[in-house]
Amino acid sequence: MAIETETEPVEYVYYHQGGIPGRRPVIRGGKGHETFNEIPLVDVTNITSPSFEARKAVADKVAKACTEVGFFYAQNHDVPQEIIDEIFAAIKEFFAQPHESKMEVHIHKKIGFRGFEPLFETKLDAKTRGDMKESFLMGPDKSDPDQELPFPPLTDQPSVNNWPPDNQRFRIAVTKYYNHLQRFSKLLTRTFALALGLEETFFDSMCTFPAGYVRPLHYPPQEVSGGEEPGIAAHTDFACFTVLCQGDVGGLEVLNKNGIWIAAPPIPRTFVVNIADFVQHITNGRFQSTVHRVINKTGEERYSIPFFYAFDDDAELEVLPSCREEGKEYEKVRVGEYIAHRFKVSRTKHPDKAQVVNV
Template identity: 50%
Template sequence: MSATQTETATESWVHYHDGGKPGRRRVLTGRAAQETFSEVPKIDFRRIYSENLEDRRELAKEVGAACRNVGFFYAVNHGVDEEMLKDTFGALEKYFRLPTDVKMETHNQKTAKFRGYEAFLEGKLDPSTRGDLKEGFLMGEDATDPEQNRPVTPSTAKPRNQWPTHPAALFWRPAIYRYYNAMYTFSKRMLHIFALALDLPETHFDSITTNPMTNIRAVHYPPQERQSDVGIGAHTDFCWFTLVCQSKTAYPALEVLNGNGIWIPVHPQPNTFVVNIADFLKLVTGGTWQSTVHRVRNFGGEERYSMPFFFSPNEDAKVSVVQHLRKEGEMYDEFVVGEYFQKRLDIDRRTHLDDGNGVGEKRNGGY
């Protein structure tokens, strides 16, 4: 029985966080099982670069079906430079091998946005575990970083990111920004495909993503030995969508939860990104699209590295359910993206750092 599953004499349930709130799903087997997905679909993304609108619309149809039925899909043949991706994974391995004191220079507890280094077991999405068995580094939108070429305003004038200054770690910032820029460009194209999948003009969301909220979380998952451990607990993401590039391992560590409460493995695939819909797009579609629960459990005996890129609308953007998906007579709330993001950050992220009195709880950030 995993850390996120409970059983009674007649029933078994999977527990998770969905939209920042605890949830659970009954495990259904045999005659009780419902029609749901048993694998993550693969979609050829070469058409995203086509100048023919009909090609992009055909791609959007496949993407829309995956968003409605699964909430996850593989973006195959994404077109992002493979050598750059290989170099970035090399930088991840090099960074996480650095001495702890070098990494702790940018400990995420030093910033309001929890940017920087997160040590092992500091995140704790599943309260039944001793913590998430991973270490990571979080960066994101920051107008004071010249690499992002963003306008500096009173609300964005304070630095958000932290970067190491030790000579042994100076390779890290340029390596991450090469990845950041490539994923940012691809995400802008992806947003057009999502708009077409919703029967909207492909530029529909452009006005609210002029300065989008973005994050990269570089993550290292060591091999797990305890069955009670989890790399990261079961949850949904709180952004527009997530692109994941994961290292090649023989044993799949990323798992997504289907409608029957069964964990479906997401195998590493060459020349692919794993794409998942997150809470903002679920909200904007009135629940038509799935923000699917997922987790990481690394039991293959290998070191695993992952680089999720999170893309959201502008921090001050106001969003609600798109007009043609609204039901007659129902009221729909409008929410400010940055406020919702911070609320989810506060709910989902906890650390149990030693506060001098044993175990203490603090809020945390990241993936």
């Protein structure tokens, strides 16, 4: 005779990790894994200290955050507030334009995915209409004299960025911010090297012309009780790491090991830094590329500016010797090819001819 037992219904969180669909069971109460319930804060003042011990102390805190969470707030960074204020003012002005004006620089008008994307253009969660946000993407450009290039600008080449022709304020503000974030991110690569027990300059040879992208985002107000329609669906980032500047409206959430969403609210004068897929790959999972999403339930406009930092397009990434398991084979990943693949995963409407430009 069969005995009927009552079982708890299983609830899952669905996401894309490394561009591949996945799911995680939601575990509530005292039965779950040991995991985080807040995002740690790391004071990064000393990442440029002349004292090795001071730099190493920051790196140790970063290592702990990246191992246990994959996210941390970077407090006391050196990007001037006026640069941040300028770009936020410029992107608010840009996104406030009529839809037709923004569509003049749509990403399909140039190869390389540079330019404007309207609401619902990207889609990771098949159950939704798409991501409820609009964005603009710019990145490295060998022809741009305003970018801090490691060589003279190749002014005989056409620009690969897709700038609004009549909005110089926007182009200047975004480019200035891009230059500052490139410098800050290069400093972070040395902190990450120390955090992994490597020489500080270990990653320098992969960062001669790194693939960094600024992507201003605008999330329109949703109904406060508007359910789970995502501003950006649950995912991991595709580069080495992301440096996010949040406005004053929240919505970012990070998934812990128990399938619980942990809020990462804005904190003044901080960046949110998260590990992305390249660093998870080379550390064999020691540093976690953690699933996150944005849902704007505030009823207010939300603006944020992520900077995605990757190594040189032609760099080949493999698992670090100190992170390998004996007898196991590891594939190499070429940076430019993987970025091109990840751009296409969530862009179901892009034309087949679209490609990421090897700039």
